[in-house]
Amino acid sequence: MKDKIFKSFLFAAALFILLLLAAIVYALVSRSGETFQTYGFWGFVTNSEWDPRSATEEYGALSFIMGTLYTAFLALVLCVPFSFSVALFNGEYFKGKKIAGVVRSVVDLLAGIPSIVYGLWGFYTVRPILIDLGVSVQGFGIILSALVLAIMIIPYASSLSGEFLSMISNNLKEAAYSLGATRLEVVKHVSLPNAASGIVASYILALGRALGETMAVTMLIGNTNRIPGGLRDTGNTMASVIANQFGEADGLKLSALIAIGLLLFIITALINLIAKLVMKKLSHA
Amino acid sequence: MRHLSLCMFLILLPISCNNISTETEVHQAPTSISGAGATFPNPYYNIVFRDYMRHHSHITVNYGAIGSGGGIRSLRDRSVDFGASDAFLSEKEIETMGADVIHIATCMGGVVMAYRLKGVDSLRLTGPLIADIYMGIITKWNDPRLVAENPHAMLPDLEITPVYRSDGSGTTYNFSEYLCVVSPQWNSIMGKGKALKWEAGIAAKGNPGVAGIVQQTEGAIGYIGSEYALTLKLPTARLKNRAGRYVDATLETISAAANSELPDDMRATITNSDDPNAYPMSLFTWILVYKDQQYGNRTQEEAMQLIDLLQYVISSEGQKVAAQINYAPLPVQALEKNSRQVRKIHYGGKPLVPQVSSASVIGNLND
Numbered sequence: 001m002k003d004k005i006f007k008s009f010l011f012a013a014a015l016f017i018l019l020l021l022a023a024i025v026y027a028l029v030s031r032s033g034e035t036f037q038t039y040g041f042w043g044f045v046t047n048s049e050w051d052p053r054s055a056t057e058e059y060g061a062l063s064f065i066m067g068t069l070y071t072a073f074l075a076l077v078l079c080v081p082f083s084f085s086v087a088l089f090n091g092e093y094f095k096g097k098k099i100a101g102v103v104r105s106v107v108d109l110l111a112g113i114p115s116i117v118y119g120l121w122g123f124y125t126v127r128p129i130l131i132d133l134g135v136s137v138q139g140f141g142i143i144l145s146a147l148v149l150a151i152m153i154i155p156y157a158s159s160l161s162g163e164f165l166s167m168i169s170n171n172l173k174e175a176a177y178s179l180g181a182t183r184l185e186v187v188k189h190v191s192l193p194n195a196a197s198g199i200v201a202s203y204i205l206a207l208g209r210a211l212g213e214t215m216a217v218t219m220l221i222g223n224t225n226r227i228p229g230g231l232r233d234t235g236n237t238m239a240s241v242i243a244n245q246f247g248e249a250d251g252l253k254l255s256a257l258i259a260i261g262l263l264l265f266i267i268t269a270l271i272n273l274i275a276k277l278v279m280k281k282l283s284h285a
Numbered sequence: 286m287r288h289l290s291l292c293m294f295l296i297l298l299p300i301s302c303n304n305i306s307t308e309t310e311v312h313q314a315p316t317s318i319s320g321a322g323a324t325f326p327n328p329y330y331n332i333v334f335r336d337y338m339r340h341h342s343h344i345t346v347n348y349g350a351i352g353s354g355g356g357i358r359s360l361r362d363r364s365v366d367f368g369a370s371d372a373f374l375s376e377k378e379i380e381t382m383g384a385d386v387i388h389i390a391t392c393m394g395g396v397v398m399a400y401r402l403k404g405v406d407s408l409r410l411t412g413p414l415i416a417d418i419y420m421g422i423i424t425k426w427n428d429p430r431l432v433a434e435n436p437h438a439m440l441p442d443l444e445i446t447p448v449y450r451s452d453g454s455g456t457t458y459n460f461s462e463y464l465c466v467v468s469p470q471w472n473s474i475m476g477k478g479k480a481l482k483w484e485a486g487i488a489a490k491g492n493p494g495v496a497g498i499v500q501q502t503e504g505a506i507g508y509i510g511s512e513y514a515l516t517l518k519l520p521t522a523r524l525k526n527r528a529g530r531y532v533d534a535t536l537e538t539i540s541a542a543a544n545s546e547l548p549d550d551m552r553a554t555i556t557n558s559d560d561p562n563a564y565p566m567s568l569f570t571w572i573l574v575y576k577d578q579q580y581g582n583r584t585q586e587e588a589m590q591l592i593d594l595l596q597y598v599i600s601s602e603g604q605k606v607a608a609q610i611n612y613a614p615l616p617v618q619a620l621e622k623n624s625r626q627v628r629k630i631h632y633g634g635k636p637l638v639p640q641v642s643s644a645s646v647i648g649n650l651n652d
Binding site: 050051052053054055056123124127131137138139140218222223224225234243244245247248249250 | 352488497505
């Protein structure tokens, strides 16, 4: 009897989450309807105009989609060398050693820092460095956001890929060693190929995290509503334009912001789905 | 929204109380006055209403800073006793309100140009120069036109970083409204509004966001609400006013902007005022109430309480509070027009304020 009650409780809880998700999707779709009716789905996605003036009102999401992709992919590229070496350090070279535990805790600590703190660090510490390096006069923009984002996503990428590396059976590796392979050769020919899909999946998840990051990016990207002209230029991301303009928006503008929220929802859902599929492939292999 | 429902609850509360209380107790019964609207005067209203409640312990005043548009809508729905707005209603908008609306200016503010430039303690700007900086036409601090205005300043060969508001804002509206007046090019390309399509610069959220970037970025310039900039004591540019003088933004120069000819209904923009001491980017903020207070379930008592509150806000005491937190007080002439506005409010034809001569009003203001 008790078992049954517990089971139905779990069922209700799980169902509630599903309903909640459905409700979020419904709210996003219904409240962004005005925008898609006005511009059409592709018309909205491919238009880079963002003009909130009542006389010439026009909204398009392309600038923000581009800004989001620029920052997220650049952050991903920048984070690879660090997270990859941390993963190898923890999952291969110092697997099970005390030092690996320390490094892992420190890297995981990075994930626990609130994004506003990253934003402040970027604003007060990283930005002056970029100004001194002559990246731009004021330092804000794609590069600054991507740099800080890269550090924010290192723990997401490294801990999961380290996990996959450490899961490779010792038999395989020992077999390779017995054939006279060096450590580097083992890593290259045994560990990496076997953990590849897991590592790729962890980077995709890290990318998903970078796409949705709001607070730190809002503080660092410059918030200009146009397609970034280059990596040194300023821009705006989907998450940060919503954070910036939601408060005072109404009418079509509000609907356009919710539509951007829906697009962001779809993009991150797709990214997560892809990561899941890649991981599934690993377990079948 | 939560504010609104709370406000409605609080409005309904005294009505139900009045039903059970006897006639003689009515004026001591707990009354609540609710308002909603502009965010710019919110700190001032919070303090002045709190002071008022201290003098009148049976009255509660609630103010929801939901934005000017929301305040006007709430007043139209009769869900608040007064609305507050940073822009006055046009004739057309008054028509949609269903009945005549009285505008009462409560305090003044300005938009200041804060900048950071090493070695430049004093910077002079004109409206057209600001317009060209924000349109990306002037891009360097040592642009000949800037140098011509500032012959004594050592302006560096440095790119200008204009900073603007990323969120919709009344500050942006007033900034762009002034530039529309002084620069035909701005008027045709940029226009005015709470949010614009910007040509140059970077954006940040709220006065704190803009001020933060300006303070931390060499060569940055940003427009900020005076109430915020004066509290922070940010270095700000002197602006050339209509009379040709370069004026600092201070409470005095902002107040002086209302020394021009004001219409009797107080619906006036005071940007680019012709007063020789006026700071050109100055503005009023208003409280809006229905001229005829007899509507819905309102009692005459409630209407009287509202009038009393309004009179306190525009009294010398209320205006002193404004100055303490860096909102510019209204000059005497404007206060006098204001109290004439308050006297126009009636309850189904019955005047709510005993008719007093304007001389005694001025006497009150000077004490």
